[in-house]
Amino acid sequence: MPTVSMTVNGKSVSAEVEPRTLLVQYLREHLGLTGTHVGCDTSQCGACVVHVNGESLKSCTMLAGQAEGADVTTIEGLANGDDLHPMQEAFRENHGLQCGFCTPGMVMSALDLVKQNPDPSEKEVREWLEGNLCRCTGYHNIVKSILAGAEALRG
Amino acid sequence: MSATGIGASIKRVEDLRFLTGNGHYTDDINQLDQSHAWILRSPHAHAKLNSVDTSKAAAAPGVIAIFTGADMAADGVGGIPCGWQIHNKDGSPMAEPGHPALAVDKVRHVGDQVAIVIAETRDQARDAAELIAVDYAVLPAAIDMDTALSGASLVHDDAPNNRCFDWEIGDRDATEAAFAKADHVVSIDLANNRLIPNAMEPRAAISEFDRSTGRYTLHTTTQNPHVIRLLMGAFVLQIPEHKLRIVAPDVGGGFGSKIFHYAEEAILTWAAAKVHRPIKWTAERSESFMTDAHGRDHETHADLALDKDGKFLGLRVATKANVGAYLSTFGSSVPTYLYATLLAGVYATPAIYAEVQTVFTNTVPVDAYRGAGRPECTYLLERLVTKAARDLGMDPVELRQKNMIQPDQYPYQTPVALEYDCGDSPATFASALKASDYAGFEARRGAAEKNGKLRGIGISTYVEACGIAPSAVAGALGARAGLYESAQVRVHPTGSVTVYTGTHSHGQGHETTFAQLVSESFGIPADLVEVSHGDTDQVQFGMGTYGSRSLAVGGPAILKACNKVIDKAKKIAAHILEADVSDIEFADGKFTVVGTDKEMAFAEVSLAAYVPHNYPIEEIEPGLDENAFYDPLNFSFPGGAHICEVEVDPDTGHVEVIDFTAVDDVGRVVNPMIVEGQVHGGLAQGVGQAVLEGCVYDADGQLLTGSYMDYTMPRADDLPNFSVSTQGVMGASNPLEVKGVGEVGAIGSPPAVINAIIDALSPLGVTDISMPATPNKVWQAIQASSVRQAAE
Ligand code: FES
Ligand code: FES
Numbered sequence: 001m002p003t004v005s006m007t008v009n010g011k012s013v014s015a016e017v018e019p020r021t022l023l024v025q026y027l028r029e030h031l032g033l034t035g036t037h038v039g040c041d042t043s044q045c046g047a048c049v050v051h052v053n054g055e056s057l058k059s060c061t062m063l064a065g066q067a068e069g070a071d072v073t074t075i076e077g078l079a080n081g082d083d084l085h086p087m088q089e090a091f092r093e094n095h096g097l098q099c100g101f102c103t104p105g106m107v108m109s110a111l112d113l114v115k116q117n118p119d120p121s122e123k124e125v126r127e128w129l130e131g132n133l134c135r136c137t138g139y140h141n142i143v144k145s146i147l148a149g150a151e152a153l154r155g
Numbered sequence: 156m157s158a159t160g161i162g163a164s165i166k167r168v169e170d171l172r173f174l175t176g177n178g179h180y181t182d183d184i185n186q187l188d189q190s191h192a193w194i195l196r197s198p199h200a201h202a203k204l205n206s207v208d209t210s211k212a213a214a215a216p217g218v219i220a221i222f223t224g225a226d227m228a229a230d231g232v233g234g235i236p237c238g239w240q241i242h243n244k245d246g247s248p249m250a251e252p253g254h255p256a257l258a259v260d261k262v263r264h265v266g267d268q269v270a271i272v273i274a275e276t277r278d279q280a281r282d283a284a285e286l287i288a289v290d291y292a293v294l295p296a297a298i299d300m301d302t303a304l305s306g307a308s309l310v311h312d313d314a315p316n317n318r319c320f321d322w323e324i325g326d327r328d329a330t331e332a333a334f335a336k337a338d339h340v341v342s343i344d345l346a347n348n349r350l351i352p353n354a355m356e357p358r359a360a361i362s363e364f365d366r367s368t369g370r371y372t373l374h375t376t377t378q379n380p381h382v383i384r385l386l387m388g389a390f391v392l393q394i395p396e397h398k399l400r401i402v403a404p405d406v407g408g409g410f411g412s413k414i415f416h417y418a419e420e421a422i423l424t425w426a427a428a429k430v431h432r433p434i435k436w437t438a439e440r441s442e443s444f445m446t447d448a449h450g451r452d453h454e455t456h457a458d459l460a461l462d463k464d465g466k467f468l469g470l471r472v473a474t475k476a477n478v479g480a481y482l483s484t485f486g487s488s489v490p491t492y493l494y495a496t497l498l499a500g501v502y503a504t505p506a507i508y509a510e511v512q513t514v515f516t517n518t519v520p521v522d523a524y525r526g527a528g529r530p531e532c533t534y535l536l537e538r539l540v541t542k543a544a545r546d547l548g549m550d551p552v553e554l555r556q557k558n559m560i561q562p563d564q565y566p567y568q569t570p571v572a573l574e575y576d577c578g579d580s581p582a583t584f585a586s587a588l589k590a591s592d593y594a595g596f597e598a599r600r601g602a603a604e605k606n607g608k609l610r611g612i613g614i615s616t617y618v619e620a621c622g623i624a625p626s627a628v629a630g631a632l633g634a635r636a637g638l639y640e641s642a643q644v645r646v647h648p649t650g651s652v653t654v655y656t657g658t659h660s661h662g663q664g665h666e667t668t669f670a671q672l673v674s675e676s677f678g679i680p681a682d683l684v685e686v687s688h689g690d691t692d693q694v695q696f697g698m699g700t701y702g703s704r705s706l707a708v709g710g711p712a713i714l715k716a717c718n719k720v721i722d723k724a725k726k727i728a729a730h731i732l733e734a735d736v737s738d739i740e741f742a743d744g745k746f747t748v749v750g751t752d753k754e755m756a757f758a759e760v761s762l763a764a765y766v767p768h769n770y771p772i773e774e775i776e777p778g779l780d781e782n783a784f785y786d787p788l789n790f791s792f793p794g795g796a797h798i799c800e801v802e803v804d805p806d807t808g809h810v811e812v813i814d815f816t817a818v819d820d821v822g823r824v825v826n827p828m829i830v831e832g833q834v835h836g837g838l839a840q841g842v843g844q845a846v847l848e849g850c851v852y853d854a855d856g857q858l859l860t861g862s863y864m865d866y867t868m869p870r871a872d873d874l875p876n877f878s879v880s881t882q883g884v885m886g887a888s889n890p891l892e893v894k895g896v897g898e899v900g901a902i903g904s905p906p907a908v909i910n911a912i913i914d915a916l917s918p919l920g921v922t923d924i925s926m927p928a929t930p931n932k933v934w935q936a937i938q939a940s941s942v943r944q945a946a947e
Binding site: 018020028033034035036037038039040041042044045047074075076078079084088091092093095097098099100101102103104107122123125126127129130132133134135136137138139140141142143 | 166167169170171172173174175176177178180182183278353354355356357405406407408410437439440441661662663664828829831832835836837838839840862863864868869870871872874876877900
């Protein structure tokens with residue numbers, strides 16, 4: 001079995017995996033980073049979104065081997081000790097989550113949006129979330145959270 | 156009142172773990188030495204199982220064991236039970252065919268379980284499953300209800316014509332008499348589209364068996380761990396409660412689909428004792444589509460009798476409901492007692508009669524999905540009433556107002572069994588009309604027209620029933636379980652509290668809301684309270700979470716236990732303060748001797764309870780830990796009014812939901828932030844049902860909507876910002892006066908959306924559109940009506 005190495009949340013990691021292992025399996029099963037979730041088998045729900053080399057990506061669409069040498073950030077890597085990241089804080093303040101299953105993907109996806117577009121409109125947020133499904137919140141408070149998070153990040 | 160008590164929008168305790176990736180969902184959990192399971196499923200909707208040859212698969216790499224239905228049958232494993240027995244019109248019981256966990260002689264829907272493969276890894280189990288040779292003799296499938304009722308192909312040999320039961324409610328003669336004297340009769344035929352619940356977390360389970368103690372443990376994605384223990388332990392596997400532990404850890408949404416006892420739970424638990432290894436199974440999304448119980452799926456004809464002034468005289472309803480291939484846990488109660496008992500709706504219709512036939516088909520079982528019966532009922536009533544207004548040339552607002560139950564009529568006995576304890580539909584309706592600027596609608600319609608859009612407005616006024624109760628009544632109607640809830644309130648020596656509840660939170664925020672109840676009761680901050688749920692080894696008993704019952708039934712149980720704690724604590728305080736217990740008052744977290752400045756804080760009394768040096772030891776025991784069970788006196792009846800505005804693009808048929816206003820009466824609100832969030836989520840599912848979602852099987856029983864590419868889930872850009880408010884009417888028959896909020900959004904909203912679409916299309920002569928109102932369907936309706944109009 002090939003060995004796959006990368007940097008995850010600032011730490012160098014490596015594991016021997018079967019070639020068909022997806023990045024999301026590598027994170028969840030080999031590194032125990034279970035904050036990244038699997039909600040579908042057709043790359044549509046967005047529960048598995050992480051950052052690979054600074055860009056949001058559905059970790060179920062990529063083989064672990066394709067991320068060899070990459071710099072990966074997962075939901076576990078956002079908070080600074082006890083301090084939540086401003087986007088996490090915005091979700092908490094605005095009740096942007098209920099069951100929490102879609103939440104890691106939503107937060108990681110939102111961060112890529114505000115990186116590209118620091119002051120998005122409500123419509124832009126809704127359109128950006130095309131690839132992230134939530135069954136609980138009706139998106140109302142997710143959109144509100146992302147707008148608030150964007151504002152907090154603009155300072 | 157405490158700052159973190161009832162009415163405070165405090166932030167959720169749950170959020171920290173979910174936001175940092177530290178939730179513990181079932182698939183996040185791994186046991187030492189665990190094996191992995193893959194379930195081989197039927198590719199056919201209906202087939203005889205001639206043989207299942209596992210020999211090649213058994214030799215595949217990593218395979219530990221393979222079991223089939225024959226193995227389970229040989230062990231005397233029972234079938235998956237149904238939780239509610241319904242009786243036919245003639246008094247005979249419903250058809251209740253067997254439901255083996257692994258198929259024995261036949262498979263009855265695509266996705267039916269044929270074998271379990273247990274291997275070292277999931278990939279190995281899956282690879283081996285492909286080597287199992289199954290000889291199927293394909294049989295004709297019964298998919299749509301009419302074909303099924305013709306009996307040409309029987310799903311179960313012991314259910315003639317595929318009928319499960321033929322049930323009725325209400326007074327047929329009185330209803331016929333009402334129609335005989337009616338000035339107008341308005342009729343409607345409609346379908347309530349079949350939905351696939353799609354909680355974002357797929358179902359999963361991990362089973363374990365401890366040979367040294369004979370104990371089984373099952374972690375599973377359920378909304379009601381004790382119910383699973385009861386059903387699986389007592390009926391399927393014959394494991395007594397003390398040897399069976401069910402744990403529902405963090406669960407990623409349920410919406411009803413995780414109430415039911417599923418075959419995989421029994422298969423895994425049984426197999427753990429065979430292989431002496433923990434076994435983990437997680438559904439792929441395509442398995443969720445194929446095997447999670449679906450929702451709705453009714454076809455209904457209804458007639459409304461009115462007098463010349465538009466007063467409702469009578470309602471007659473005939474419904475066919477699809478129960479799928481097997482009776483799921485609540486599959487029989489949803490289209491009966493959760494549906495037809497609500498047919499009065501918010502109206503004082505004096506005579507109502509309904510008959511419901513349920514039908515077995517070669518599709519996955521149909522059971523409760525957010526609202527369960529009540530959305531079907533509300534959709535019927537609110538479409539029918541809107542149609543009546545249109546047909547009779549009356550104003551849909553006035554027609555509703557004229558027929559609504561008035562506030563002074565409560566308690567109101569309906570002709571279909573329920574007694575509404577309190578409510579005020581005219582008030583919530585008035586508020587919704589105002590909040591939506593109903594009066595200003597025509598100007599908005601005109602403005603849209605200038606942009607080439609057809610704008611419409613639709614109304615839905617509704618009442619629903621939550622917290623099925625009392626147990627004795629539910630039992631008389633066929634429920635095979637009690638429907639109370641339990642709570643344990645354990646005060647620790649230093650005054651912090653752990654609450655054990657038999658309900659289960661999978662997004663609802665109980666850990667926050669229930670802590671607020673205790674905060675209010677004891678006058679302590681909510682962060683001194685921890686709520687524990689989901690583990691049958693920790694929680695004494697419980698019926699779980701569904702039917703918006705947790706706060707309405709579980710809440711009063713907590714309150715009862717808190718009151719027992721306070722009663723005992725007063726005795727302790729009286730002893731220490733050397734006063735008579737009748738002179739002790741408890742308020743704001745302090746026990747005071749009335750008329751004096753002698754007082755003890757809550758934590759001082761709790762400490763005394765555990766360090767009983769100066770203590771009335773002859774009168775009461777040490778400790779401060781109380782249990783309570785609460786059995787409700789009645790259902791609770793949330794209600795309200797939903798108003799929707801849509802714009803239709805006549806060139807494409809695309810419907811945009813522009814505005815949605817909901818004014819809901821959910822009684823007393825404990826955490827307004829959480830309550831609003833619950834309404835948002837319900838509305839999204841209701842709008843989804845109305846315009847996006849629909850399960851489709853082809854005539855052979857293949858599921859055509861088996862992935863997110865084919866089944867349209869509501870996405871952020873399909874939905875508007877919702878305008879949501881609550882207007883609580885007090886008087887619900889529980890000590891908290893709460894009514895339940897989990898389902899109101901999904902119950903009230905679909906007819907508001909469809910009524911709005913029909914209103915938008917009415918200038919073109921369109922009078923009907925079915926759910927989901929997809930662009931294709933809307934465009935077709937526009938074309939058909941313009942052809943018709945041109946011909947006229
Ligand atoms: S799990 Fe990756 S998109 Fe659904
Ligand atoms: S919070 Fe449950 S799926 Fe989004």
